[in-house]
Amino acid sequence: MLDHPALLTIAINEWLDIAQLPTFFAAVIAILTVLYTTFHRKGRESFKIREIAGLKAVEEAIGRATEMARPILFTPGWGGDIQRPTTIAALNILSSVAEKTAEYNSQLLFPTHDPVIMSVAQEVIAESYSRAGYPERFNIDDTTYVSPSQFGYAAAVEGMITRLKPASVFLLGTFEAESLILAETGNIAGSIQIAGTDSTIQLAFFIVACDYTLIGEELFAASGYLSKDKSIMASIRAQDIMKVIIATVIILAIISTFVVPLSDWWKF
Amino acid sequence: MNSRQSRHLAFAGLFIVVTVTMLLNISIVATVSNETKQMFDYLDGLPERSNIIVSFDHEASSLPEMKPLGLVILRHLFAKDHNLIGVALLAEGTGVGYRLMQETAKEYNKEYGRDYVFLGFKPQFIAAILSMGESIGGTFPEDYLGNTTSEIELLSDIHNYDDVAAVVSLADGSLTTHWIEYGNEKYGVQVSAAVAASMLTTYDPYISSGQLKAMVGGLRGAAEYENLLGIGGSGARSMLAQSSAHLYIILLIIIGNVTYFRSRKKG
Amino acid sequence: MARLFPQIICGFFGVVLFVLYFLKAPSAKSLYLTITSDYWQIIFAFALLVGVASFIRVNIKKLSKLSESPYVITGLLGLFAMPVMALLWGIKGDSxxxxxxxxxxxxxxxxxxxxxxxxxxxxxxxxxxxxxxPATILLVxxxxALLSRSDIFGWFGNSALEFSEWVRSYPSMSARRGILIGIGLGSVTTxxxxxxxxxxxxxxxxx
Known part of the structure; x- marks a missing residue:
């Protein structure tokens, strides 16, 4: 007859995906770190985020559009959908940008390839206009669904940039091969361009063709940077703590391969 | 010359270079890179009549680059008598994928339903990859032609990734990443890829970590693979145009730098 | 309440999916797939209707502008013609x-x-x-790398290819890994x- 520990082992083997345990522990560490920095008093202690040139330029980009009486174009790229954290990060920046465009009374165009992103963006922009005190300035038709196809979307946005010549273009989100087409079109139209993406390959194109580029995680730090919200700033601190943990594991793995060449504990 | 004129001149030059070299119709025998050799060896080393999923994860726009890659991979797999299961995770890959499989199968006298099958398109790629890990028949109750999958001979012994030796993702974007993150990480299926040249460096970290078994990329990759297979193809024919365009870009970079240094000298 | 209810749904499904990901019991797997596959497709189908409605509304409004009307007519024609053709003659083979x-x-x-x-x-x-x-090193x-992808009659031999593979495998990849780790952590915290x-x-x- 099986005793209790044996039954427990069988139950665990049947229910838990043991192969995913390292991922599970890493996720638990991440959750605990975010909870600590967000809800513990010490974790929430104020700290400074280094200046990010691209985000400092947001106000300048919107002011320029007002002076030139031209619109602002913000697009989250073709590669993402609403499940993607990068899209959420881009919508956070959109919220701050929309609040300012409402104050300055500039037109904010938001073309997208995804109907879910379109619906969420309409809500985000409408709320930002309300928060700024100008709900009547919000025009739902400026946030449009253009095409789900990559180059259909690229052609539509390119056409908008060419015809409307926006003073400022924000290319923030997940971009694929359309990145350089949009960035170069914006450059030709003479727009100030602020870009940021999690697609490492497209960063190179943005750096060449845009005025400011947010590299990788800067995009995620942006909402905290722009809103100065303490809870969001706390999660940026969590990111730094996790970075230290990962760097420590890498260093330990390097040392252990030198000391015990056959060791492979880090290959989980 | 102002910037608008110089830009137009650069565009016109590129158009002429590509058009002229395409019209010459000269094939280039490309030196084989380690990367392509690794992909060739990997697919070549799979046991005969392995079940392989070929996923058409690209749009119609990249066909000039993806078609030579797709063709050469399919030719290799059919030549090795593997059982091929075609799927498309982007809607536009559906028609293209079916045509490619059908045309290549004819070259090797392969029979639909016995040697290969095309299951068609499934929306929401992450969900599709996860779902196939549980049940391929459940994810695709019917194939592209409307046949019930449970009645297809080839699929009678293929239930999920446990019965699949490899997945080859033909991708012009980042879709292969999802095969790695969900197909390989969660279900352990081996993933390899044939990708657009611009995406090659995106997948480098996955190659070195072993999560991606091998990859081949771009027209050059297609030409190298054709070379290894000992067949001619559109990869080798397009190489002259691509190579000339690269040299033209190098020339533009040099002109841009000479102009820059001259203007700096003038202050 | 209009904000609280969606937040509760979001939190609930977030936690449930997190737990289900690590379970391998058939019932857990089936629930995971139902949520990630079926639910999402239903949501997307309805959102698509909203998107198409928005596309039609915005384009019809633009019809009166002479400069925009050729593009608008082409767009709307494509939007209506393709489903009609698919319904009448199907989408396969030589349709x-x-x-x-x-x-x-x-x-x-x-x-x-x-x-x-x-x-x-x-x-x-x-x-x-x-x-x-640094810009010069990048340029060179x-x-x-461009030369390595331009094998004209073997002019550039293997050395350009080998150098390019080295750059991709070491300096470029280590930089990319650093960025990817940052992006991964940013995604987790977001x-x-x-x-x-x-x-x-x-x-x-x-x-």
């Missing part, structure tokens, strides 16, 4: 739908994609300058902020 797809959509999309080559040319002419030592590496309700921008925040 009119496939004919339009292969002879109109494929060349149009390939044309827009090909624009990339022209923009690479103009960006190279304008942006790739040896302004400093880029030139060699997701957690959304699930825990710290981040509510996607809901339009509080009125």
């Amino acid at each position: 009119p739908f496939m004919w339009v797809f292969e002879n109109v959509q494929v060349p149009l999309q390939a044309t827009v994609f090909a624009l990339l080559a022209f923009f690479v040319a103009s960006a190279s002419l304008r942006g790739f300058k040896a302004r400093s030592l 590496s880029a030139l060699i 997701s957690l902020r959304v699930i825990l309700g710290i981040e509510r921008t996607w809901l339009g925040k509080d009125r």
